Amino acid sequence: xxxxxxxxxxxxxxxxxxxxAREIGEAKVALARAAxxxxxxxxxxxxxxxxxxKPEQARRIYDADVGLMNACDLAILNMxxxxxxxxxxxxxxxxxxxxxxGKPVFGYSNxxxxxxxxxxxxxxxxxxxxxxxxxxxxxxxxxxxxxxMIAVAVRQSGGTVVSRRVARGAEMTDLEGxxxxxxxxxxxxxxxx
Amino acid sequence: xxxxxxxxxxxxxxxxxxxxAREIGEAKVALARAAxxxxxxxxxxxxxxxxxxKPEQARRIYDADVGLMNACDLAILNMxxxxxxxxxxxxxxxxxxxxxxGKPVFGYSNxxxxxxxxxxxxxxxxxxxxxxxxxxxxxxxxxxxxxxMIAVAVRQSGGTVVSRRVARGAEMTDLEGxxxxxxxxxxxxxxxx
Numbered sequence: 001x002x003x004x005x006x007x008x009x010x011x012x013x014x015x016x017x018x019x020x021a022r023e024i025g026e027a028k029v030a031l032a033r034a035a036x037x038x039x040x041x042x043x044x045x046x047x048x049x050x051x052x053x054k055p056e057q058a059r060r061i062y063d064a065d066v067g068l069m070n071a072c073d074l075a076i077l078n079m080x081x082x083x084x085x086x087x088x089x090x091x092x093x094x095x096x097x098x099x100x101x102g103k104p105v106f107g108y109s110n111x112x113x114x115x116x117x118x119x120x121x122x123x124x125x126x127x128x129x130x131x132x133x134x135x136x137x138x139x140x141x142x143x144x145x146x147x148x149m150i151a152v153a154v155r156q157s158g159g160t161v162v163s164r165r166v167a168r169g170a171e172m173t174d175l176e177g178x179x180x181x182x183x184x185x186x187x188x189x190x191x192x193x
Numbered sequence: 194x195x196x197x198x199x200x201x202x203x204x205x206x207x208x209x210x211x212x213x214a215r216e217i218g219e220a221k222v223a224l225a226r227a228a229x230x231x232x233x234x235x236x237x238x239x240x241x242x243x244x245x246x247k248p249e250q251a252r253r254i255y256d257a258d259v260g261l262m263n264a265c266d267l268a269i270l271n272m273x274x275x276x277x278x279x280x281x282x283x284x285x286x287x288x289x290x291x292x293x294x295g296k297p298v299f300g301y302s303n304x305x306x307x308x309x310x311x312x313x314x315x316x317x318x319x320x321x322x323x324x325x326x327x328x329x330x331x332x333x334x335x336x337x338x339x340x341x342m343i344a345v346a347v348r349q350s351g352g353t354v355v356s357r358r359v360a361r362g363a364e365m366t367d368l369e370g371x372x373x374x375x376x377x378x379x380x381x382x383x384x385x386x
Contacts, residue, residue, distance in 0.1 A: 084277010096289030
């Protein structure tokens with residue numbers, strides 16, 4: 001990586017939905033910078049889309065995010081479960097998008113329980129929601145933190161999903177797992193080597 | 194598409210976890226064939242991986258699925274909510290993977306409620322699960338069936354997420370939405386034109 005000293009990270013995760021999203025994004029960008037990277041957080045107030053019709057707003061955000069992904073060299077995924085057993089669906093989409101371009105993806109989850117344990121807990125909680133799960137539907141049992149497509153994508157990038165238990169309520173904001181991903185990325189991309 | 198009369202569809206969705214996955218896969222392949230396509234269902238018993246260690250099993254499945262995606266021309270996604278508000282995370286990953294290769298993705302959901310309605314229902318149900326959702330976290334409000342990254346990916350492919358209400362319990366197996374996606378794909382890819 002001598003020719004390019006600062007690989008560019010796409011910061012994927014549902015924290016874009018937080019009221020203090022910009023603050024979290026700035027904290028992640030600063031940590032990435034201190035670790036030898038550039039980083040982009042896909043929350044761009046300059047889009048100025050509020051006056052547009054909703055489908056057009058969605059399209060502009062999509063195009064902006066895809067443009068950022070195309071310009072980045074790797075991604076770090078916040079894989080913390082979001083409104084269900086699994087990670088945010090948009091973040092999963094972005095993981096696949098980056099991997100198809102051959103770019104490494106690293107990931108962390110601020111919930112320590114693995115996918116199997118979370119899926120079993122889901123059935124016990126039995127929330128009254130329309131959902132395709134049923135008692136006879138297989139639960140993946142590979143000891144992985146997430147659906148194998150994403151967990152193996154992280155492994156084949158040279159990382160491992162960093163799963164940590166954090167204080168209840170800090171699942172979206174705790175950045176220790178993110179720091180561990182930065183350390184993995186430094187090794188794999190030989191940043192500072 | 195004259196030079197290649199049968200575009201190849203990657204059949205993405207959580208029905209691979211059903212006990213009768215093979216039967217569902219065969220039904221989808223037959224419907225696709227009748228509509229002028231070839232189709233592959235990512236459940237390959239010939240992998241013969243049961244004797245391997247779990248991480249190696251997961252890796253083999255990932256590699257097989259990625260190989261199938263690379264060989265396909267488009268995907269049809271089963272986007273029915275799975276163990277939470279959103280679609281299966283592996284299917285979302287595959288949607289991103291295909292889009293990064295410039296391939297069209299079409300999708301259906303057997304739940305009619307849109308993402309906003311489902312997210313609000315999630316909060317009302319308040320399942321006792323560790324999760325990053327909180328009352329102050331933004332719920333996407335674009336009138337879309339799913340996280341905008343996937344919903345817009347479908348739109349930019351020339352389709353629209355086909356959302357239908359089906360009989361309770363048939364969320365994973367009803368194929369009317371799938372047939373509607375085949376019709377969209379025929380138009381976009383000019384199959385039979």
